[in-house]
Amino acid sequence: MIRYWPALLSVLLTLGAVAGYYAFLRVPAVRNHPELYLVAFALATVIAGVASWRAARWPNFVALGLSAVLLILGGYFNFVLARVPATATTFKVGEPAPDFTLPDATGAPVSLASFRDKTPVVLVFYRGYW
Amino acid sequence: MLTELGDAGVQILAISPDPNERSQELAARLKARYRFLTDRDLAVTRRYGLVHAAGGHKSQDVPRPSTIVLDRRGIVRWLSLADSIQLRPDPDAVARAVRELAP
Numbered sequence: 159m160i161r162y163w164p165a166l167l168s169v170l171l172t173l174g175a176v177a178g179y180y181a182f183l184r185v186p187a188v189r190n191h192p193e194l195y196l197v198a199f200a201l202a203t204v205i206a207g208v209a210s211w212r213a214a215r216w217p218n219f220v221a222l223g224l225s226a227v228l229l230i231l232g233g234y235f236n237f238v239l240a241r242v243p244a245t246a247t248t249f250k251v252g253e254p255a256p257d258f259t260l261p262d263a264t265g266a267p268v269s270l271a272s273f274r275d276k277t278p279v280v281l282v283f284y285r286g287y288w
Numbered sequence: 289m290l291t292e293l294g295d296a297g298v299q300i301l302a303i304s305p306d307p308n309e310r311s312q313e314l315a316a317r318l319k320a321r322y323r324f325l326t327d328r329d330l331a332v333t334r335r336y337g338l339v340h341a342a343g344g345h346k347s348q349d350v351p352r353p354s355t356i357v358l359d360r361r362g363i364v365r366w367l368s369l370a371d372s373i374q375l376r377p378d379p380d381a382v383a384r385a386v387r388e389l390a391p
Binding site: 186189190192236240241242243244245246247248249250251252253254255256257258260261262263268270271273274275276277278279280281282283284285286287 | 297298299300301302303304305306307323324325326327332333335336337338339340341343344350351352353354355356357358359360361362363364365366367369370371372373374375376378379380382386389
């Protein structure tokens with residue numbers, strides 16, 4: 159077991175990065191730094207790569223395969239799939255927000271103008287779960 | 289963000305294409321001044337220029353995740369537009385933007 163400690167370290171680093179990211183998704187410092195899991199995957203790939211080069215044994219190859227696949231998939235998600243293209247917004251800081259009326263969860267109409275001169279408003283546009 | 293802003297005397301309007309009964313129940317339990325509004329056909333999202341074309345998992349249009357702080361007069365004072373679906377504005381930054389509004 160002891161001579162496979164680099165392979166074990168690589169696997170723990172890889173799985174720890176996945177578990178840590180999901181466990182602390184609500185912590186802004188974790189959520190907003192997805193590149194941290196890529197750094198962990200890259201480090202795990204290097205460790206397993208060196209171990210495989212020094213000793214061509216299956217635990218080292220397994221660790222190398224796992225970390226390399228997650229590095230590629232994670233990189234593809236982070237740099238390609240998760241990207242949101244810039245959009246031409248129709249409002250600017252310092253200008254009035256366009257008014258609207260939308261139904262709330264009970265179907266009752268809510269208009270932005272109804273909060274005018276009463277309370278500040280935070281608009282949160284989110285993707286929803288479809 | 290639910291709890292940080294709940295007491296700040298601010299109305300949060302959360303807009304998505306979803307029908308939102310479940311989200312509204314959650315907000316009621318947290319006693320947050322959160323109202324979930326349904327923009328089924330993205331008409332309002334489109335009017336704001338916040339449509340992520342074909343961004344959904346079935347290549348449907350979805351909102352670009354965005355947070356906009358308006359003062360009492362309805363003027364935009366702060367905004368955060370996502371360039372990645374993984375990122376959210378720091379709730380502390382939103383709370384700060386609300387606190388810095390003129391009373």
